[in-house]
Amino acid sequence: MAADLNALRRIGWPFETALGDGDWGELQAVHANARPARVVEQHRSGYIVAEDIQTSYAVESLPDWQRPRLPSEQRPAVGDWLLVSGGDDTHAQAVALLPRRSTIKRSSAGKHYGQQIIAANIDIVFIVSSLDGDFNPRRIERYLLLVRGDARPVVVLTKTDIAEAREPGAVENAKAALATLEVDVCTLNATDPASVERLQRWLAPGITAVLVGSSGVGKSTLTNALTGAETMKTGAVRASDSRGRHTTTHRALIALTAGACLIDTPGMRELKPTGEEDLVEDGFADIEAIAMQCRFRDCRHMGEPGCAVQAAIDSGQLDAARFANYEKLRDEIAEAADQLALRSARAAAGSKKPPGAGKRGKRSR
Secondary structure: OOOOHHHHHHOOOOOOOOOOOHHHHHHHHHOOOOEEEEEEEEEOOEEEEEOOOOOEEEEEOOHHHHOOOOOHHHOOOOOOEEEEEOOOOOOOEEEEEOOOOEEEEEEOOOOOOOEEEEEEOOOEEEEEEEOOOOOOHHHHHHHHHOEEEOOEEEEEEEOHHHHHHHOOOHHHHHHHHOHHHOOEEEEOOOOOHHHHHHHHHHOOOOOEEEEEEOOOOOHHHHHHHHHOOOOOOOOOEOOOOOOEOOOOOOOEEEEOOOOOEEEEOOOOOOOOOOOOOOOHHHHHHHHHHHHOOOOOOOOOOOOOOOOHHHHHHHHOOOOHHHHHHHHHHHHHHHHHHHHHHHHHHHHHHHHOOOOOOOOOOOOOO
16 A cells, blocks of 8 residues: 555655655665554554544554563654554554654653653644743753754743733743743643634644643643644643643644644653753753853862852852752753663663573473
């Protein structure tokens, strides 16, 4: 079955032909009888894929993806492109996972190190935060840290009408608090269709965007406004702390009428780095530049003479809370990097075991 290029581009296919460039094209050449399909839903039981905006179907997973010890980031996620063979029904089977161009990912919750892909092959990451109690610049810095590859982050501040009614000037104050991040900021009321239209500048045909943020900030409301239908359920928000229920229970890719694709995600409580992040590239270049001006190369920024960081905090050039978050993230990244290296070393050692290693022989009588 030949791939329909126009249909594929409608769901985010990034190339001018049905044969991808570079690694994608090479993998397609190996599996010449397979065709591209995009993961639109991910469930414990498997994956739902689509080749156009009107139909989707389940695919049989590769046995390798079902191995218990396979790192979760090596399994498909919503937004991934697969090569599939067979018909578009129960006989369809995935044969390969195409390389990712971009991701947003975090360390998995729990004691043991692991990575979780939130979404793959995305162009825009809408980091949604409401101004009625959820707004936290330090948390937004964490989200920015998790965006990898070519994806472009945009901070979306919702419930601006409520914030302004409570505190005139709240919107401008919030935007000022994000100024050092050098990221696009969009303010809106998710229940007002005209206000939501402001997002369309980032939603050109062929673009894939993902909505991330805490529960109750309005992600599902935004999804429903952009699709023109109640695609995602919405839930009430507690007035006491502005926290919402996890109304989105799984990640799903949705085609918008204007030609873009949107991925809605459940609210995320934990945002732990994976150990692969770079603080200079991911929003903290200003702090690194200030630290380079300290008199001593090993300055710990704890009152040493000639500390440029402390001087910047005292003068108001550097926000103390932002620097504290930088130090916290730096330590978390270093710890995660150690865990990642340990996991890689264990995997390499395991792959070098001779056949039969670790198996118990029979006792001689």
